Amino acid sequence: MAETRRSYDQYCALALSLDRIGDRWTLLIVRELLIGPRRYTDLRTALPGIATNLLADRLRRLERDGIVALTTSEPGAARYELTSFGRELETPILALVRWGGRWLVEADPALQFRVEWLVIALRALLAGAADLPSIEFRVDGETMHARSVNEGIDVQLGPAPAPSVVITADRDSVMGVASSGLSLLDAVKRGHVQVVGDPKTVRAVDRALRHRTELRSRYRSADPG
Amino acid sequence: MAETRRSYDQYCALALSLDRIGDRWTLLIVRELLIGPRRYTDLRTALPGIATNLLADRLRRLERDGIVALTTSEPGAARYELTSFGRELETPILALVRWGGRWLVEADPALQFRVEWLVIALRALLAGAADLPSIEFRVDGETMHARSVNEGIDVQLGPAPAPSVVITADRDSVMGVASSGLSLLDAVKRGHVQVVGDPKTVRAVDRALRHRTELRSRYRSADPG
DNA sequence: CGGAATCCTCTTCGATACTG
DNA sequence: CAGTATCGAAGAGGATTCCG
Numbered sequence: 001m002a003e004t005r006r007s008y009d010q011y012c013a014l015a016l017s018l019d020r021i022g023d024r025w026t027l028l029i030v031r032e033l034l035i036g037p038r039r040y041t042d043l044r045t046a047l048p049g050i051a052t053n054l055l056a057d058r059l060r061r062l063e064r065d066g067i068v069a070l071t072t073s074e075p076g077a078a079r080y081e082l083t084s085f086g087r088e089l090e091t092p093i094l095a096l097v098r099w100g101g102r103w104l105v106e107a108d109p110a111l112q113f114r115v116e117w118l119v120i121a122l123r124a125l126l127a128g129a130a131d132l133p134s135i136e137f138r139v140d141g142e143t144m145h146a147r148s149v150n151e152g153i154d155v156q157l158g159p160a161p162a163p164s165v166v167i168t169a170d171r172d173s174v175m176g177v178a179s180s181g182l183s184l185l186d187a188v189k190r191g192h193v194q195v196v197g198d199p200k201t202v203r204a205v206d207r208a209l210r211h212r213t214e215l216r217s218r219y220r221s222a223d224p225g
Numbered sequence: 226m227a228e229t230r231r232s233y234d235q236y237c238a239l240a241l242s243l244d245r246i247g248d249r250w251t252l253l254i255v256r257e258l259l260i261g262p263r264r265y266t267d268l269r270t271a272l273p274g275i276a277t278n279l280l281a282d283r284l285r286r287l288e289r290d291g292i293v294a295l296t297t298s299e300p301g302a303a304r305y306e307l308t309s310f311g312r313e314l315e316t317p318i319l320a321l322v323r324w325g326g327r328w329l330v331e332a333d334p335a336l337q338f339r340v341e342w343l344v345i346a347l348r349a350l351l352a353g354a355a356d357l358p359s360i361e362f363r364v365d366g367e368t369m370h371a372r373s374v375n376e377g378i379d380v381q382l383g384p385a386p387a388p389s390v391v392i393t394a395d396r397d398s399v400m401g402v403a404s405s406g407l408s409l410l411d412a413v414k415r416g417h418v419q420v421v422g423d424p425k426t427v428r429a430v431d432r433a434l435r436h437r438t439e440l441r442s443r444y445r446s447a448d449p450g
Numbered sequence: 451c452g453g454a455a456t457c458c459t460c461t462t463c464g465a466t467a468c469t470g
Numbered sequence: 471c472a473g474t475a476t477c478g479a480a481g482a483g484g485a486t487t488c489c490g
Binding site for chain 2: 006008009010011012013014015016017018019020022024027028031048049085088089091092093095096097098099100101102103104107109111112113117120121124175179
């Protein structure tokens, strides 16, 4: 009975959030479910190192808090998926991804990696980009796509319905563009990235990838009186 | 020697972020420092329940990662403060505060509370508001203020230099406005909030407080192929 | 008094084994 | 496939002590 959970006991929205999603592994589970619904075993393989009892415990808590739901829509294939409330965690998570991009540069390249995580990296990168043409990405055998969807950009696994631009790249080039300010066209010149599409559209994509949503640090810290 | 820290070992900006700021108490320490520089003892009293060794450990790690710095500018009063990189955590943190606002409504009102935390709540609420007049808030003996600062809103402790509007309220009214959609003018009618200022300006403040930055959930989840 | 280190207990995590 | 059960190892919580 893990009914006596630790709590910060603070009347503060951040502390109350962390009481629910601050435990180890929890936000990484949410990250996986932001990519798409997943079965229990999918989550286990997508989160190397998580103990099965922890996964079960976290999922139970997330269900109880209305963040995750277990759907049995398709027979015999129960899947965990985010509720609409849980999906709203995408905004803070993508903000954290943007903040943490700096660590990618100096990270050990031997760390575990799954191509699906690029979906998250691309969402973080492209959020706020305006007028993005439909793009298909092909990275290490996996296909994903980005397209404009009512005022925002949607990035999902799978091929684009009607791509204007197709980008074929390796992991490091995508991460380089997403995190360290490498421009798409420079990456092409280096030879690890191929881009197919109308040149004008390609330039628009290059611009969108540079955009890099400069919404951060709008506040100035000043010494309080 | 806590030199063998747990790591997710994932090449993903979220996991790398959580390796640094995902431990218990860490983000709450950052929250305190977002309000202003703090001495070690200030942090201890502002974070009821934190063990002193944990606070020391977390601060050391935050220093090592370039998020926090110890300044000895004023003699005899060493203070911890956020670096510019650390200040960039404000964006994800305020996003989490906005997400977690729903829990405030059903939270136990007996939870620990410090008036300074309203600075964070107000920053989360007012982010993105346009053309906000200078406002002074007086809550439970503490004074804070909000004002427009190059394209953003800045909320700090202390009185406003030249307030256009002065709002006097109790904690619950501020949290009600910040989290549960209570409008300022309704709160005034209920009698727990006094507002002093030009009526037209007050209406502008009311509008800004309703604004409630609807940047979230721009993405739609769709089943991947 | 500010800023910790130490010690001890309790909880949570992690790894493996096991079950409906 | 989808979890429980178990158990040793870290990590957290609280009190006390130490140092400049």
